[in-house]
Amino acid sequence: xxxxxxxxxxxxxxxxxxxxxxxxxxxxxxxxxxxxxxxxxxxxxxxxxxxxxxxxxxxxxxxxxxxxxxxxxxxxxxxxxxxxxxxxxxxxxxxxxxxxxxxxxxxxxxxxxxxxxxxxxxxxxxxxxxxxxxxxxxxxxxxxxxxxxxxxxxxxxxxxxxxxxxxxxxxxxxxxxxxxxxxxxxxxxxxxxxxxxxxxxxxxxxxxxxxxxxxxxxxxxxxxxxxxxxxxxxxxxxxxxxxxxxxxxxxxxxxxxxxxxxxxxxxxxxxxxxxxxxxxxxxxxxxxxxxxxxxxxxxxxxxxxxxxxxxxxxxxxxxxxxxxxxxxxxxxxxxxxxxxxxxxxxxxxxxxxxxxxxxxxxxxxx
Ligand SMILES: *Cc1c(COP(=O)(O)O)cnc(C)c1O
Numbered sequence: 001x002x003x004x005x006x007x008x009x010x011x012x013x014x015x016x017x018x019x020x021x022x023x024x025x026x027x028x029x030x031x032x033x034x035x036x037x038x039x040x041x042x043x044x045x046x047x048x049x050x051x052x053x054x055x056x057x058x059x060x061x062x063x064x065x066x067x068x069x070x071x072x073x074x075x076x077x078x079x080x081x082x083x084x085x086x087x088x089x090x091x092x093x094x095x096x097x098x099x100x101x102x103x104x105x106x107x108x109x110x111x112x113x114x115x116x117x118x119x120x121x122x123x124x125x126x127x128x129x130x131x132x133x134x135x136x137x138x139x140x141x142x143x144x145x146x147x148x149x150x151x152x153x154x155x156x157x158x159x160x161x162x163x164x165x166x167x168x169x170x171x172x173x174x175x176x177x178x179x180x181x182x183x184x185x186x187x188x189x190x191x192x193x194x195x196x197x198x199x200x201x202x203x204x205x206x207x208x209x210x211x212x213x214x215x216x217x218x219x220x221x222x223x224x225x226x227x228x229x230x231x232x233x234x235x236x237x238x239x240x241x242x243x244x245x246x247x248x249x250x251x252x253x254x255x256x257x258x259x260x261x262x263x264x265x266x267x268x269x270x271x272x273x274x275x276x277x278x279x280x281x282x283x284x285x286x287x288x289x290x291x292x293x294x295x296x297x298x299x300x301x302x303x304x305x306x307x308x309x310x311x312x313x314x315x316x317x318x319x320x321x322x323x324x325x326x327x328x329x330x331x332x333x334x335x336x337x338x339x340x341x342x343x344x345x346x347x348x349x350x351x352x353x354x355x356x357x358x359x360x361x362x363x364x365x366x
Contacts, residue, residue: 002307079126191239232358
């Protein structure tokens with residue numbers, strides 16, 4: 001079976017050396033040596049400061065909301081954050097879990113990121129933040145979003161789960177917003193099996209979040225406020241350090257796959273309009289088909305040849321009962337119904353690639 005993605009597994013010998021070190025130190029978690037080393041190396045690789053490693057990308061969002069004062073409304077108070085319906089469910093569920101109502105704002109039909117022109121109509125006196133997503137690593141219109149946030153005094157937390165290593169106008173895209181969060185889940189471009197990170201704009205927010213992820217414990221006999229356990233373990237950091245050694249190669253291999261889809265499918269499908277001032281990490285290979293029938297037809301045909309493409313992100317979250325809104329979100333619905341993410345990962349064998357491309361071309365020309 002050809003999966004939609006396959007996690008990069010670094011050389012076992014290198015992982016073993018880190019595991020040996022863990023056995024020698026007998027230190028498994030709580031801001032250990034490897035977590036500290038990975039923090040430094042990621043800040044260096046990404047070109048950012050104030051990076052905090054956490055247990056996964058969902059809790060990264062939740063801790064970011066807490067550290068920035070969004071969560072914990074007082075009794076009876078309603079709070080809202082404006083976000084996109086075209087995303088992985090964790091963007092919206094993390095808000096609801098923190099007691100903040102996600103309010104959807106429709107996306108741009110070309111970039112598939114939240115459309116700044118749609119945001120302001122959803123702002124009420126309950127709105128506290130904007131939570132945009134760099135969909136498939138394609139940067140949002142960060143300048144326009146910042147202008148809106150400043151005008152209405154809102155926090156901005158970017159769900160940058162797809163944007164590892166993406167550079168915008170020569171700098172890390174993760175520098176935008178009061179915070180940006182990453183997911184290091186096994187299926188992401190860079191991974192630690194499970195894991196994530198928050199990049200804060202301000203040092204003091206990082207320091208607060210560092211306390212929150214360790215039960216709000218501030219000393220051997222002191223607890224200040226409400227915390228949670230969201231720490232990364234040494235074993236996860238070891239995997240991350242090994243994957244980071246290989247990351248440029250991983251991205252280059254994904255780029256090759258992406259180029260082949262680009263050549264083979266030009267004219268048969270539509271592609272996401274990528275921001276011209278941004279790099280791509282080739283985390284996903286999304287294509288937009290003409291109709292939902294074409295999507296299901298193609299999915300069936302691909303299943304017959306053992307290829308697993310995926311409908312990311314379908315359904316549009318505004319149609320899911322937990323998050324349902326009366327507002328139509330026409331563009332999100334349109335894109336969600338027609339999107340298909342094709343297999344992409346380093347080491348995708350070229351004969352498998354030929355099978356996929358051949359199947360796509362013959363099915364799409366029907
Ligand atoms: C993967 C993902 C998350 C969640 O990250 P986990 O590490 O799996 O918790 C959040 N948002 C988006 C857009 C994602 O793709």
